[in-house]
């Protein structure tokens with residue numbers, strides 16, 4: 511039976527999609543991609559289909575109509591989302607409808623932009639003695655954020671943080687974060703991570719807003735926050751010569 515595949519396209523670079531995702535795109539009869547962020551060149555893995563839809567200009571019903579019609583015609587659908595589909599992907603509402611129609615689907619993970627951004631600045635979110643937690647969140651915009659997850663609430667933990675969908679509200683981001691993070695906390699803004707025009711700013715919270723404005727960054731950026739960007743840290747136990755674990759004896 512034909513199926514729908516929700517595929518994470520990765521952050522931008524066409525060789526950052528999984529082998530599985532690329533193969534499924536290659537084999538699909540119908541492609542629906544989130545055109546506002548997915549690199550259009552990813553669709554070139556498919557040489558056979560001319561049924562390509564850009565969901566940026568479609569509403570949920572229109573996406574579902576195309577998907578359900580295709581499956582009824584025995585066609586396989588690749589629904590291509592940016593980064594990883596489980597993060598701000600709006601896939602649940604699609605999957606729930608497919609389930610109601612008895613349509614089979616599968617989700618193929620992708621490289622999310624928050625890990626692509628960490629790679630771009632060559633940093634590790636989880637340094638021993640610094641932070642063992644990564645908070646992925648956003649500032650509320652037209653989509654609200656639950657009260658318990660307001661940025662200033664999450665900031666209390668001073669964990670490593672990746673902010674999606676928020677760079678356009680940079681003054682507000684800084685105001686909320688500085689309620690708990692020191693003004694000297696290191697931050698990074700990575701715009702269009704892994705795309706040819708990727709841009710990186712590394713500074714501190716106190717200079718973040720002015721730098722973002724100076725570089726005119728208004729969207730498609732990750733804001734990474736926390737001491738993991740620049741600090742002293744403890745070495746890991748994993749590779750400590752005095753530490754025994756399942757695969758290695760201490761020396």
Ligand SMILES: C[S@@+](CC[C@H](N)C(=O)[O-])C[C@H]1O[C@@H](n2cnc3c(N)ncnc32)[C@H](O)[C@@H]1O
Pocket residue numbers: 521522547592593594595596597598599621622623624626627673674675676700701702703704705729730731732
């Ligand atoms: C609707 S969310 C989708 C997130 C996506 N599912 C992911 O896993 O990265 C869109 C937001 O993701 C972030 N984003 C997506 N691609 C990016 C990239 N290449 N570089 C930096 N941020 C990116 C931006 O914050 C953007 O506003």
